[in-house]
Amino acid sequence: MRKTLNEIANWLSQDPVNFGETIVTGVSIDTRTISKGDLFVPFRGELVNGHKFVEQAFEKGAGASLWLKDEPNPPSDRPIIFVESAELALQQMARAYRQQHNAKFIGVTGSNGKTSSKDILASMLTPYYKVQKTMGNFNNELGLPLTILSLDEDTEIAVLEMGMSGFGEIDFLSNLAKPHYAVITNIGEAHMQDLGSREGIAKAKFEIVNGLGVDGVLVYDGDEPLLQELVANGPKSVQYLSFGFQDNHALTAYDLSTVDQGSSFNVRGLINGDFFIPVLGQHQVKNTLNAMLIANALGLTEDQIRKGLQQVSLTNMRMQLVNAKNNILFINDAYNAAPTSMRAAIEFVQSTTIRNDKWLVLGDMLELGENEQQFHEQIANVIDQSKITKVCLFGPRMNWLYNQLKMNFASEQLVYTENDYNVIIQYIEQYANDETLILLKGSRGMKLETILNAFI
Structure with missing residues (x-):
């Protein structure tokens, strides 16, 4: 981005300002990561007032700053735009920049697989286009505007x-981004406590169609009956794939x-043939399908898609193979977890032939609402004692799964701890070897990568 301060003032419906020809080349809300030429946006919260850091932002190279109109003592010798609300201003700037931008915009949502689908799609398209994607978890009402402005x-x-x-949240984000293409990866159980049911989750995710323009394309999980029903009654201006x-x-x-630390598969439909991705898991193949459909809609040939998929890489902690101390092999899938993604990861471990001594290290699944006990207990139905050697469980909610598993697993095969990583670390040190494959899977708040870090 390269805009004058007066152009940004115009985005914000403001009159021309002092230092109006100052060039702004980005937007930041954090002085720790600010870059030269950024417009600093100070947020005022209960604990921290960002206005205290405006001068520091300029010292670090900021080109300009916003300032709330009711905040006293604004600097008189700096490039400043006065606004009523930092959040609304950030969103208004993003909306204006989006309207001027000529890129093809692709929105990705879903209960599980959002980040993996984003990574697969961006990696696959990079040889053929200049691609940028959401970094980290900048995917909400503040993160999305920052992503657009970057x-x-x-x-x-x-x-x-x-x-x-x-x-209402996906509706807001979709109408801000105005995507040409949208993806719903799946419908799981995450946020059940806020949305009440899987039907509620499906409706909330389906709000992504609200920002699609005429001839917009929605790519969705067709195996999910809840989405099939919503599509049947969805806007007729949208193309559904x-x-x-x-x-x-x-x-x-x-x-x-x-095969060879990846997945091979065949497809039929709008694309036909055999393909490979250097990523593990049946659920990651499914995430690849939505990327392939968008690539096809953009005009890539089957050969281009095949070559693009061969260079796919995922953000860390998504089915990430890590060869650790004593040649123990970990699958680090510890970024997040819900029943759907946990079942998929367990089923992959049970079916793979990478190694024969297969362990599960599972942490609590969070944000599941009033049925969280049932969701944890039901994981026992997926775990096949004939294929899994040992199970380690971490977190207070995993006690529910522990009580189910101890009826089938011998005591020496099963470890439970509410909050002590060292219990599991010492168990792995004692019993794991160069034939062991260990899956790490839990919600972000459980930080199961702490266990992996003890072995690398």
Whole structure:
């Protein structure tokens, strides 16, 4: 981005300002990561007032700053724009920049797989376009505007992750980003405590169609009946493309297998043939299908898609293979967890032939609402004692799963601790070896990577 301060003032419906020809090349809300030329946006919270850091922002190279109109003692010798609300100003700037930008915008939401789908799509398209994507978890009402404002003016594809915890949030993000293409990866159980049911979750995710323009495209999990129903009654101006493992989708995957630290599979539908991704897991193949459909809609050939998929890489802690101390092999899938993604990860471990001594290290699944005990207990139905050697459980909610598993697993196969990582670390040190494969899977708040860090 390269705009004068007066251009930004115009975005904010403000009159020309002092130092109006100052060039702004980005936006920041954090002086710790501010770059030269950024416009600093000071937020005022209960504990911290960002206005105290405005001078520091200028010292670190900020080109200009916003300032709340009711905040006293503004600097008179600095490039400043006065606004009523920092949050609304940030969103208004993003909306204006989005309207001027010529990139193809792609919005990605879903209960699980948002980040993986974003990573797969961005990686696959990078050889053919200039692509930028949401970094980290900048996927909410503040993060999405910052992501949009971080786009280079010559970016051709913008892949934007959209997160939510309640109704109306995806609607807001979609109408801000105005995507040309939208993806719903799946419907799981995350945020059940806020949305009440899987039906509520599906409706909240489906709000992503609200920002699609005429001829917009929604790519969705066609194996999910709740989405099938919403699509049947959705806006007629939208083109709907389904993906999944069942028949009659726009793109169906079959003959999946794990090969050489990746996944091979065949597809039929709008694309046909055999493909490979250097990523583990059947659920990651499903995330790949939505990326393939968008690539096809953008005009990439099957050969281009095949070559693009070969260079896919995911953000850390998503089915990440880590060869650790004593040649113990970890699958670090500890970024987050919900029943759907936990079942998928466990089923992968049970089916893989990477190693024979297979362990599960599972942490609490959070934000599941009043049925959280049932969701934890039901994981026992997925775990096959004939395929899993040992199970380690971490967190107060995992006690529910522990009580189910101890009926089938011998005491020496099963470890439970409410909050002590060292219990599991010492167990791994004692019993794991160079034939051991260990899955780490839990919600972000459980920080199961702490266990992995003891071995690297």
